[in-house]
Amino acid sequence: xxxxxxxxxxxxxxxxxxxxxxxxxxxxxxxxxxxxxxxxxxxxxxxxxxxxxxxxxxxxxxxxxxxxxxxxxxxxxxxxxxxxxxxxxxxxxxxxxxxxxxxxxxxxxxxxxxxxxxxxxxxxxxxxxxxxxxxxxxxxxxxxxxxxxxxxxxxxxxxxxxxxxxxxxxxxxxxxxxxxxxxxxxxxxxxxxxxxxxxxxxxxxxxxxxxxxxxxxxxxxxxxxxxxxxxxxxxxxxxxxxxxxxxxxxxxxxxxxxxxxxxxxxxxxxxxxxxxxxxxxxxxxxxxxxxxxxxxxxxxxxxxxxxxxxxxxxxxxxxxxxxxxxxxxxxxxxxxxxxxxxxxxxxxxxxxxxxxxxxxxxxxxxxxxxxxxxxxxxxxxxxxxxxxxxxxxxxxxxxxxxxxxxxxxxxxxxxxxxxxxxxxxxxxxxxxxxxxxxxxxxxxxx
Amino acid sequence: xxxxxxxxxxxxxxxxxxxxxxxxxxxxxxxxxxxxxxxxxxxxxxxxxxxxxxxxxxxxxxxxxxxxxxxxxxxxxxxxxxxxxxxxxxxxxxxxxxxxxxxxxxxxxxxxxxxxxxxxxxxxxxxxxxxxxxxxxxxxxxxxxxxxxxxxxxxxxxxxxxxxxxxxxxxxxxxxxxxxxxxxxxxxxx
Numbered sequence: 167x168x169x170x171x172x173x174x175x176x177x178x179x180x181x182x183x184x185x186x187x188x189x190x191x192x193x194x195x196x197x198x199x200x201x202x203x204x205x206x207x208x209x210x211x212x213x214x215x216x217x218x219x220x221x222x223x224x225x226x227x228x229x230x231x232x233x234x235x236x237x238x239x240x241x242x243x244x245x246x247x248x249x250x251x252x253x254x255x256x257x258x259x260x261x262x263x264x265x266x267x268x269x270x271x272x273x274x275x276x277x278x279x280x281x282x283x284x285x286x287x288x289x290x291x292x293x294x295x296x297x298x299x300x301x302x303x304x305x306x307x308x309x310x311x312x313x314x315x316x317x318x319x320x321x322x323x324x325x326x327x328x329x330x331x332x333x334x335x336x337x338x339x340x341x342x343x344x345x346x347x348x349x350x351x352x353x354x355x356x357x358x359x360x361x362x363x364x365x366x367x368x369x370x371x372x373x374x375x376x377x378x379x380x381x382x383x384x385x386x387x388x389x390x391x392x393x394x395x396x397x398x399x400x401x402x403x404x405x406x407x408x409x410x411x412x413x414x415x416x417x418x419x420x421x422x423x424x425x426x427x428x429x430x431x432x433x434x435x436x437x438x439x440x441x442x443x444x445x446x447x448x449x450x451x452x453x454x455x456x457x458x459x460x461x462x463x464x465x466x467x468x469x470x471x472x473x474x475x476x477x478x479x480x481x482x483x484x485x486x487x488x489x490x491x492x493x494x495x496x497x498x499x500x501x502x503x504x505x506x507x508x509x510x511x512x513x514x515x516x517x518x519x520x521x522x523x524x525x526x527x528x529x530x531x532x533x534x535x536x537x538x539x540x541x542x543x544x545x546x547x548x549x550x551x552x553x554x555x556x557x558x559x560x561x562x563x564x565x566x567x568x569x570x571x572x573x574x575x576x577x578x579x580x581x582x583x584x585x586x587x588x589x590x591x592x593x594x595x596x597x598x599x600x601x602x603x604x605x606x607x608x609x610x611x612x
Numbered sequence: 613x614x615x616x617x618x619x620x621x622x623x624x625x626x627x628x629x630x631x632x633x634x635x636x637x638x639x640x641x642x643x644x645x646x647x648x649x650x651x652x653x654x655x656x657x658x659x660x661x662x663x664x665x666x667x668x669x670x671x672x673x674x675x676x677x678x679x680x681x682x683x684x685x686x687x688x689x690x691x692x693x694x695x696x697x698x699x700x701x702x703x704x705x706x707x708x709x710x711x712x713x714x715x716x717x718x719x720x721x722x723x724x725x726x727x728x729x730x731x732x733x734x735x736x737x738x739x740x741x742x743x744x745x746x747x748x749x750x751x752x753x754x755x756x757x758x759x760x761x762x763x764x765x766x767x768x769x770x771x772x773x774x775x776x777x778x779x780x781x782x783x784x785x786x787x788x789x790x791x792x793x794x795x796x797x798x799x800x801x802x
Contacts, residue, residue, distance in 0.1 A: 251756070252644070262642050375730070379753035486692040486727045528726050528755070531644050536723045545782050 175216030183291035198314030204601035230589035235285030265539035265556035277319030279585035339434030357457030390593030404510020429476025634768030643722030653774030
């Protein structure tokens with residue numbers, strides 16, 4: 167039985183937010199940090215609370231901590247040592263494993279995310295801009311009261327128009343393929359597979375391999391927690407549109423190129439089910455738009471190129487142990503939209519997203535290292551993920567086609583990593599535990 | 613992984629001498645679980661040598677039969693390991709029995725480690741490993757400990773040679789399929 171009243175809502179619910187804000191914090195004093203945790207904890211909704219009032223709520227708050235942040239709050243060394251190695255090292259230290267090289271290198275990240283001072287994130291998802299402003303102001307007041315908690319940086323989130331469906335700045339419909347957690351009450355859409363054991367995403371529960379093992383200690387700290395990999399990914403919309411124009415003579419051809427890079431039309435319609443022509447009704451139909459596989463329906467990639475983003479991020483029936491590689495994605499777009507036909511204005515815009523999973527190394531890092539950035543994925547030889555892979559202009563993209571495949575050389579980078587971090591997302595009881603560390607009791611690794 | 617395209621090189625036999633560390637320090641690439649061993653003209657591979665626990669030699673030997681049966685039952689059961697060849701050898705040094713697991717495969721070990729551990733569990737290969745001294749008791753749930761054992765018992769080659777270098781098993785199978793199809797086509801034209 168999942169403890170819905172202890173699990174942070176972001177793990178199990180998707181807030182209907184159109185705006186929001188992330189604030190990245192540093193605790194200069196453990197006491198101030200704990201006071202902040204105690205205060206913000208009152209605002210963090212559990213999955214149970216968020217579900218009960220999702221229609222009327224206007225803001226949804228989540229908090230999470232880096233390993234350095236847990237130490238800054240006063241978690242003792244014995245407990246800190248029980249966390250997994252990749253979390254201890256942090257995302258910036260794992261840059262070469264993740265493909266964060268060249269323009270994506272942590273040296274170039276913004277917002278102080280690459281340094282050891284990054285301790286926590288507070289996510290303020292908001293129904294509208296007025297509510298975001300209210301949340302920001304409330305949080306400012308809290309920070310102002312506490313001497314010793316510093317805001318390193320922040321990022322305002324904005325949905326991109328049209329607002330009737332979620333999509334990124336490139337125009338691709340998003341949120342189409344999400345794993346469902348067993349016991350969550352959610353029902354998987356057709357083609358999404360059976361619900362997965364909770365332990366794949368929430369610490370303290372059996373996972374697809376058996377009972378939980380090697381959990382961070384003490385148990386009160388890890389139970390109902392999870393890990394979040396944060397990625398701030400700038401999208402080069404001008405370069406993307408130029409690329410489509412360069413490789414497609416007509417608007418139809420350009421749409422097809424966009425679809426071939428992703429594996430879905432920008433409407434969301436999967437190429438496996440609509441290989442030649444976009445089908446927006448299919449794209450919008452959650453009961454049909456995820457109902458396909460690759461091994462039987464498109465083994466050679468004539469519909470969905472073998473190296474496309476969708477095929478790399480979720481190879482479905484063409485990869486082993488898929489149930490151990492799934493990830494929950496949350497997040498939003500940021501920056502101003504770039505209207506069609508307007509040259510790139512140089513403003514930063516992109517996706518600021520979280521990958522939530524029980525094992526960063528087995529789930530998130532595997533997807534980055536092996537699926538996105540292995541040049542030899544599916545024997546391709548000289549390709550990486552065309553959307554999120556580490557691209558330096560020297561790689562290729564192969565589009566299988568009869569009689570002869572089309573190969574695009576010198577693929578440009580459509581995205582740049584501007585920041586990232588590994589966070590631990592504690593349950594609500596664990597937040598209470600962190601808030602009261604040092605109040606006459608110490609964390610203890612059992 | 614040294615994953616640059618070497619598609620045109622298969623006609624030209626090649627040899628590579630490998631430094632003592634097992635990888636080239638100036639070109640060191642880090643995988644999720646540590647430095648990645650280089651791809652050589654003889655593909656990726658490892659040679660794990662470990663002492664067999666006393667009295668377990670027959671148990672290890674018997675697993676040869678069980679793997680034979682597993683592959684006969686499901687010829688693709690080892691597919692995820694991307695293997696070309698496996699060689700399992702038992703030998704003695706000063707009265708102790710040692711086991712050598714030598715595999716030649718197409719992906720660096722780091723990349724699909726968790727899949728390999730899962731497969732080893734399923735096919736009983738790990739059951740061979742538990743007969744080896746120093747194998748972690750909690751290997752089922754502790755992938756890092758499993759990998760540590762493998763890395764500590766890996767004896768890196770110092771020379772590898774390929775008559776048709778850098779060719780993957782999939783490419784070989786694809787070429788043989790083309791050859792067979794061509795042969796069929798020619799038959800049909802008689």
